[in-house]
Amino acid sequence: MKQAVLWLFLLSVLAGCGNRQFSAPRNLDNACALADERPQYFRAMQQAERNWGVPVHVQMATFHQESRFVGDARPPFRYTLGVIPMGRQSSAYGYSQALDGTWEEYQRDTNNRRADRDDIRDATDFMGWYMNLTVERNNIALTDARNQYLAYHEGHAGYDRGSYNAKPWLVAVADRVAQRADTYRQQLLACGR
Numbered sequence: 001m002k003q004a005v006l007w008l009f010l011l012s013v014l015a016g017c018g019n020r021q022f023s024a025p026r027n028l029d030n031a032c033a034l035a036d037e038r039p040q041y042f043r044a045m046q047q048a049e050r051n052w053g054v055p056v057h058v059q060m061a062t063f064h065q066e067s068r069f070v071g072d073a074r075p076p077f078r079y080t081l082g083v084i085p086m087g088r089q090s091s092a093y094g095y096s097q098a099l100d101g102t103w104e105e106y107q108r109d110t111n112n113r114r115a116d117r118d119d120i121r122d123a124t125d126f127m128g129w130y131m132n133l134t135v136e137r138n139n140i141a142l143t144d145a146r147n148q149y150l151a152y153h154e155g156h157a158g159y160d161r162g163s164y165n166a167k168p169w170l171v172a173v174a175d176r177v178a179q180r181a182d183t184y185r186q187q188l189l190a191c192g193r
Contacts, residue, residue, distance in 0.1 A: 022071040022118070031060055031184040032191035034069070041069065042193070044124040052128025057188060058145045059127055061181035062152060065173065066097040071118040073097065095123035098130075102155075106130070127152075134159075145181035149174045 027033040035042035067073035094117025115122040151159035
């Protein structure tokens with residue numbers, strides 16, 4: 001009996017170690033409510049701001065657009081003839097929707113081979129790293145949520161080529177990201193965060 005209880009205890013501890021919250025927070029429109037509901041998200045973004053200088057509100061707006069704060073988010077499947085699955089639209093995964101190759105570059109550059117795209121601490125660190133590269137490669141301020149988002153979505157070379165100019169829908173999305181970042185900034189100031 002003792003051994004069965006011990007095994008049950010160990011199993012529950014191990015199950016708890018791998019347990020992550022993958023569902024979206026309840027209130028995505030209020031930065032303070034989001035920070036209250038998921039304090040670990042807010043702490044991770046604060047750490048990324050300390051490490052990389054990317055303001056929390058810019059990170060929040062980008063995460064909102066990319067994954068709605070869902071840790072295991074993936075792009076939808078593509079279908080042929082409407083029924084035959086042909087795979088996903090890209091390898092994007094996790095909170096930051098980082099592509100496989102970009103994530104591997106981040107792991108190499110930061111010497112963080114154990115980083116996971118579905119871990120909010122790693123995802124915020126990735127975003128800080130990437131946006132700092134955007135400053136170096138594209139000369140976009142860390143506070144410029146609109147253009148940081150365009151470079152995040154299109155890649156540094158795509159941003160340089162102006163590939164977003166052929167995508168009016170993407171420019172509209174980037175404008176919404178900038179508006180959301182400003183709203184989040186004002187909310188965080190109002191609640192003293």
